[in-house]
Amino acid sequence: xxxxxxxxxxxxxxxxxxxxxxxxxxxxxxxxxxxxxxxxxxxxxxxxxxxxxxxxxxxxxxxxxxxxxxxxxxxxxxxxxxxxxxxxxxxxxxxxxxxxxxxxxxxxxxx
Amino acid sequence: xxxxxxxxxxxxxxxxxxxxxxxxxxxxxxxxxxxxxxxxxxxxxxxxxxxxxxxxxxxxxxxxxxxxxxxxxxxxxxxxxxxxxxxxxxxxxxxxxxxxxxxxxxxxxxxxxxxxxxxxxxxxxxxxxxxxxxxxxxxxxxxxxxxxxxxxxxxxxxxxxxxxxxx
Numbered sequence: 001x002x003x004x005x006x007x008x009x010x011x012x013x014x015x016x017x018x019x020x021x022x023x024x025x026x027x028x029x030x031x032x033x034x035x036x037x038x039x040x041x042x043x044x045x046x047x048x049x050x051x052x053x054x055x056x057x058x059x060x061x062x063x064x065x066x067x068x069x070x071x072x073x074x075x076x077x078x079x080x081x082x083x084x085x086x087x088x089x090x091x092x093x094x095x096x097x098x099x100x101x102x103x104x105x106x107x108x109x110x111x
Numbered sequence: 112x113x114x115x116x117x118x119x120x121x122x123x124x125x126x127x128x129x130x131x132x133x134x135x136x137x138x139x140x141x142x143x144x145x146x147x148x149x150x151x152x153x154x155x156x157x158x159x160x161x162x163x164x165x166x167x168x169x170x171x172x173x174x175x176x177x178x179x180x181x182x183x184x185x186x187x188x189x190x191x192x193x194x195x196x197x198x199x200x201x202x203x204x205x206x207x208x209x210x211x212x213x214x215x216x217x218x219x220x221x222x223x224x225x226x227x228x229x230x231x232x233x234x235x236x237x238x239x240x241x242x243x244x245x246x247x248x249x250x251x252x253x254x255x256x257x258x259x260x261x262x263x264x265x266x267x268x269x270x271x272x273x274x275x276x277x278x
Binding site for chain 2: 060085
Protein backbone atom coordinates (compact mmCIF):
# COMPACT_ATOMS: atom_id res chain seq x y z
CA UNK A 1 0.00 0.00 0.00
CA UNK A 2 1.56 3.24 -1.16
CA UNK A 3 1.05 6.73 0.16
CA UNK A 4 1.92 9.60 -2.15
CA UNK A 5 3.05 12.87 -0.58
CA UNK A 6 3.80 15.75 -2.96
CA UNK A 7 4.76 19.21 -1.74
CA UNK A 8 4.29 22.38 -3.81
CA UNK A 9 4.66 26.01 -2.84
CA UNK A 10 1.97 28.58 -3.67
CA UNK A 11 3.19 31.91 -2.35
CA UNK A 12 3.21 31.64 1.42
CA UNK A 13 1.03 28.53 1.36
CA UNK A 14 2.58 25.06 1.26
CA UNK A 15 0.32 22.45 -0.32
CA UNK A 16 0.81 18.84 0.69
CA UNK A 17 -1.04 16.62 -1.77
CA UNK A 18 -1.80 13.19 -0.31
CA UNK A 19 -2.53 10.22 -2.55
CA UNK A 20 -3.69 6.73 -1.58
CA UNK A 21 -4.95 5.30 1.70
CA UNK A 22 -4.31 6.91 5.08
CA UNK A 23 -4.57 4.36 7.87
CA UNK A 24 -2.62 2.97 10.83
CA UNK A 25 0.10 1.75 8.45
CA UNK A 26 0.60 4.87 6.34
CA UNK A 27 -0.40 7.68 8.75
CA UNK A 28 3.05 7.79 10.41
CA UNK A 29 4.54 8.87 7.05
CA UNK A 30 2.02 11.70 6.81
CA UNK A 31 2.88 12.74 10.37
CA UNK A 32 6.62 12.71 9.57
CA UNK A 33 6.08 14.87 6.48
CA UNK A 34 4.03 17.43 8.42
CA UNK A 35 6.64 17.58 11.18
CA UNK A 36 9.35 18.00 8.55
CA UNK A 37 7.49 20.87 6.86
CA UNK A 38 6.89 22.66 10.15
CA UNK A 39 10.55 22.27 11.09
CA UNK A 40 11.41 23.89 7.74
CA UNK A 41 9.40 26.92 8.77
CA UNK A 42 6.31 26.11 6.70
CA UNK A 43 3.58 27.36 8.99
CA UNK A 44 0.71 27.75 6.55
CA UNK A 45 -0.06 24.30 5.17
CA UNK A 46 -2.95 23.04 3.09
CA UNK A 47 -3.38 19.28 2.92
CA UNK A 48 -5.01 18.27 -0.36
CA UNK A 49 -7.10 15.13 0.20
CA UNK A 50 -8.66 14.95 -3.26
CA UNK A 51 -6.63 11.88 -4.29
CA UNK A 52 -7.13 10.07 -0.98
CA UNK A 53 -9.08 6.83 -1.39
CA UNK A 54 -9.47 6.06 2.29
CA UNK A 55 -8.97 7.94 5.56
CA UNK A 56 -9.60 6.57 9.03
CA UNK A 57 -9.32 7.90 12.58
CA UNK A 58 -5.56 7.45 12.56
CA UNK A 59 -5.34 9.89 9.66
CA UNK A 60 -7.71 12.27 11.42
CA UNK A 61 -5.47 12.15 14.48
CA UNK A 62 -2.41 13.07 12.42
CA UNK A 63 -4.24 16.05 10.88
CA UNK A 64 -5.45 17.20 14.32
CA UNK A 65 -1.88 16.91 15.61
CA UNK A 66 -0.61 18.90 12.63
CA UNK A 67 -3.14 21.65 13.22
CA UNK A 68 -2.16 21.83 16.89
CA UNK A 69 1.52 22.02 15.97
CA UNK A 70 0.95 24.78 13.41
CA UNK A 71 -1.27 26.84 15.68
CA UNK A 72 1.50 26.79 18.28
CA UNK A 73 3.58 28.57 15.60
CA UNK A 74 0.78 31.03 14.84
CA UNK A 75 0.12 29.11 11.65
CA UNK A 76 -2.74 27.08 10.23
CA UNK A 77 -3.53 23.77 8.57
CA UNK A 78 -6.44 23.72 6.15
CA UNK A 79 -7.77 20.97 3.92
CA UNK A 80 -8.96 20.53 0.35
CA UNK A 81 -11.68 17.91 0.13
CA UNK A 82 -14.83 17.45 -1.93
CA UNK A 83 -15.15 13.66 -1.78
CA UNK A 84 -18.28 12.69 0.09
CA UNK A 85 -16.82 9.54 1.65
CA UNK A 86 -13.84 11.44 3.07
CA UNK A 87 -15.85 14.49 4.15
CA UNK A 88 -18.23 12.16 5.96
CA UNK A 89 -15.47 11.11 8.37
CA UNK A 90 -14.87 14.74 9.30
CA UNK A 91 -18.59 15.40 9.64
CA UNK A 92 -19.24 12.42 11.93
CA UNK A 93 -16.41 13.41 14.25
CA UNK A 94 -17.33 17.10 14.24
CA UNK A 95 -13.96 18.04 12.80
CA UNK A 96 -15.56 20.08 10.02
CA UNK A 97 -15.81 22.74 12.74
CA UNK A 98 -12.12 22.47 13.54
CA UNK A 99 -10.62 22.53 10.05
CA UNK A 100 -11.15 25.02 7.25
CA UNK A 101 -12.11 22.81 4.31
CA UNK A 102 -11.72 24.21 0.79
CA UNK A 103 -13.26 22.97 -2.44
CA UNK A 104 -10.03 23.30 -4.42
CA UNK A 105 -6.34 24.11 -4.08
CA UNK A 106 -7.00 27.39 -5.89
CA UNK A 107 -9.54 28.31 -3.24
CA UNK A 108 -7.10 27.36 -0.50
CA UNK A 109 -4.12 29.31 -1.76
CA UNK A 110 -6.23 32.28 -2.73
CA UNK A 111 -8.10 32.35 0.56
CA UNK B 112 -8.95 -17.68 4.60
CA UNK B 113 -11.25 -20.58 5.24
CA UNK B 114 -14.91 -21.35 5.01
CA UNK B 115 -15.90 -22.82 8.31
CA UNK B 116 -18.94 -24.75 7.12
CA UNK B 117 -18.42 -25.07 3.38
CA UNK B 118 -20.80 -22.25 2.42
CA UNK B 119 -19.98 -18.68 1.38
CA UNK B 120 -21.96 -17.35 4.33
CA UNK B 121 -19.28 -18.08 6.96
CA UNK B 122 -15.72 -17.09 6.21
CA UNK B 123 -12.71 -16.50 8.43
CA UNK B 124 -9.62 -14.40 7.76
CA UNK B 125 -6.66 -14.42 10.11
CA UNK B 126 -4.11 -11.64 9.80
CA UNK B 127 -0.88 -10.94 11.67
CA UNK B 128 -1.42 -8.17 14.24
CA UNK B 129 0.61 -5.69 12.22
CA UNK B 130 -0.49 -2.38 10.64
CA UNK B 131 0.37 -3.40 7.08
CA UNK B 132 -2.38 -6.04 7.13
CA UNK B 133 -5.30 -3.71 7.89
CA UNK B 134 -5.53 -2.83 4.19
CA UNK B 135 -5.92 -6.50 3.33
CA UNK B 136 -8.76 -6.85 5.85
CA UNK B 137 -10.49 -3.83 4.26
CA UNK B 138 -10.06 -5.26 0.78
CA UNK B 139 -11.51 -8.64 1.70
CA UNK B 140 -14.47 -7.21 3.61
CA UNK B 141 -15.38 -4.71 0.90
CA UNK B 142 -15.13 -7.43 -1.76
CA UNK B 143 -17.42 -9.70 0.21
CA UNK B 144 -19.86 -6.86 0.85
CA UNK B 145 -19.86 -5.97 -2.85
CA UNK B 146 -21.40 -9.34 -3.60
CA UNK B 147 -24.45 -8.00 -1.80
CA UNK B 148 -26.27 -6.11 -4.53
CA UNK B 149 -28.65 -4.66 -1.98
CA UNK B 150 -25.88 -3.02 0.04
CA UNK B 151 -25.26 0.42 -1.46
CA UNK B 152 -21.73 1.56 -2.21
CA UNK B 153 -21.72 4.16 0.57
CA UNK B 154 -22.81 1.48 3.05
CA UNK B 155 -19.94 -0.71 1.87
CA UNK B 156 -17.61 2.25 2.51
CA UNK B 157 -19.08 2.57 6.00
CA UNK B 158 -18.53 -1.12 6.72
CA UNK B 159 -15.00 -0.96 5.34
CA UNK B 160 -14.12 1.98 7.58
CA UNK B 161 -15.72 0.39 10.66
CA UNK B 162 -13.83 -2.88 10.14
CA UNK B 163 -10.61 -0.94 9.57
CA UNK B 164 -11.12 0.88 12.87
CA UNK B 165 -11.83 -2.37 14.71
CA UNK B 166 -8.73 -4.00 13.20
CA UNK B 167 -6.61 -0.98 14.10
CA UNK B 168 -7.76 -1.19 17.72
CA UNK B 169 -7.08 -4.92 17.74
CA UNK B 170 -3.56 -4.46 16.37
CA UNK B 171 -2.79 -1.65 18.81
CA UNK B 172 -4.00 -3.81 21.69
CA UNK B 173 -1.41 -6.40 20.69
CA UNK B 174 1.36 -3.86 20.26
CA UNK B 175 0.68 -2.46 23.73
CA UNK B 176 1.21 -5.94 25.18
CA UNK B 177 4.06 -6.87 22.88
CA UNK B 178 2.16 -9.97 21.90
CA UNK B 179 2.71 -11.41 18.44
CA UNK B 180 -0.77 -12.89 18.20
CA UNK B 181 -3.06 -12.72 15.20
CA UNK B 182 -6.33 -10.94 14.61
CA UNK B 183 -9.28 -13.01 13.47
CA UNK B 184 -12.09 -11.70 11.29
CA UNK B 185 -15.25 -13.76 10.98
CA UNK B 186 -17.66 -12.89 8.18
CA UNK B 187 -21.19 -14.33 8.25
CA UNK B 188 -24.46 -13.57 6.55
CA UNK B 189 -28.14 -14.05 7.17
CA UNK B 190 -31.20 -13.14 5.09
CA UNK B 191 -31.43 -9.63 6.43
CA UNK B 192 -27.94 -8.75 7.64
CA UNK B 193 -24.26 -9.38 7.38
CA UNK B 194 -21.88 -9.52 10.28
CA UNK B 195 -18.16 -9.04 10.78
CA UNK B 196 -16.57 -10.07 14.05
CA UNK B 197 -13.05 -8.87 14.85
CA UNK B 198 -11.29 -10.76 17.62
CA UNK B 199 -7.99 -9.99 19.27
CA UNK B 200 -5.97 -11.42 22.15
CA UNK B 201 -5.04 -8.08 23.62
CA UNK B 202 -6.04 -6.71 26.96
CA UNK B 203 -9.76 -6.11 27.04
CA UNK B 204 -11.23 -2.66 27.57
CA UNK B 205 -14.56 -1.33 28.72
CA UNK B 206 -16.00 0.87 25.96
CA UNK B 207 -18.19 2.62 28.54
CA UNK B 208 -15.06 3.92 30.27
CA UNK B 209 -13.49 5.57 27.22
CA UNK B 210 -12.68 9.24 27.80
CA UNK B 211 -14.99 11.73 26.16
CA UNK B 212 -13.51 14.46 24.04
CA UNK B 213 -14.10 18.15 24.70
CA UNK B 214 -16.49 19.88 22.27
CA UNK B 215 -14.95 20.62 18.89
CA UNK B 216 -15.19 24.33 19.62
CA UNK B 217 -12.95 23.92 22.68
CA UNK B 218 -9.25 24.60 21.91
CA UNK B 219 -8.43 21.68 24.23
CA UNK B 220 -9.97 19.40 21.59
CA UNK B 221 -6.69 19.54 19.66
CA UNK B 222 -5.01 17.64 22.48
CA UNK B 223 -6.95 14.52 21.51
CA UNK B 224 -5.43 12.83 18.49
CA UNK B 225 -6.77 9.40 19.36
CA UNK B 226 -10.00 7.87 20.52
CA UNK B 227 -12.08 8.64 17.44
CA UNK B 228 -12.24 5.06 16.18
CA UNK B 229 -14.96 3.68 18.40
CA UNK B 230 -17.29 6.68 17.99
CA UNK B 231 -16.81 6.29 14.25
CA UNK B 232 -17.73 2.61 14.34
CA UNK B 233 -20.84 3.39 16.36
CA UNK B 234 -21.91 6.04 13.85
CA UNK B 235 -21.26 4.02 10.72
CA UNK B 236 -22.87 0.64 11.34
CA UNK B 237 -26.33 -0.54 12.29
CA UNK B 238 -25.24 -2.42 15.37
CA UNK B 239 -21.98 -2.90 17.22
CA UNK B 240 -21.21 -4.90 20.34
CA UNK B 241 -17.95 -4.90 22.25
CA UNK B 242 -17.19 -8.00 24.26
CA UNK B 243 -14.02 -7.44 26.29
CA UNK B 244 -12.51 -10.19 28.41
CA UNK B 245 -9.19 -11.12 29.95
CA UNK B 246 -8.45 -13.17 26.84
CA UNK B 247 -9.07 -10.38 24.37
CA UNK B 248 -11.77 -8.26 22.83
CA UNK B 249 -14.41 -9.23 20.31
CA UNK B 250 -16.12 -6.52 18.27
CA UNK B 251 -19.28 -7.60 16.46
CA UNK B 252 -20.39 -5.33 13.64
CA UNK B 253 -23.78 -5.79 11.96
CA UNK B 254 -25.15 -4.18 8.80
CA UNK B 255 -28.74 -4.79 7.78
CA UNK B 256 -29.32 -5.38 4.09
CA UNK B 257 -31.38 -7.25 1.57
CA UNK B 258 -31.18 -10.95 0.72
CA UNK B 259 -28.04 -12.68 -0.45
CA UNK B 260 -27.08 -12.09 -4.09
CA UNK B 261 -29.22 -13.84 -6.67
CA UNK B 262 -29.17 -13.82 -10.44
CA UNK B 263 -32.90 -13.97 -11.12
CA UNK B 264 -33.39 -10.29 -11.81
CA UNK B 265 -30.14 -9.96 -13.74
CA UNK B 266 -31.16 -12.85 -15.98
CA UNK B 267 -34.67 -11.49 -16.45
CA UNK B 268 -36.11 -14.56 -14.80
CA UNK B 269 -39.01 -14.61 -12.42
CA UNK B 270 -37.89 -15.72 -8.96
CA UNK B 271 -39.68 -18.74 -7.53
CA UNK B 272 -42.50 -18.17 -5.02
CA UNK B 273 -41.17 -17.20 -1.63
CA UNK B 274 -37.86 -15.92 -2.98
CA UNK B 275 -37.63 -12.38 -1.69
CA UNK B 276 -35.75 -10.05 -4.02
CA UNK B 277 -36.87 -6.85 -2.35
CA UNK B 278 -34.15 -4.59 -0.96
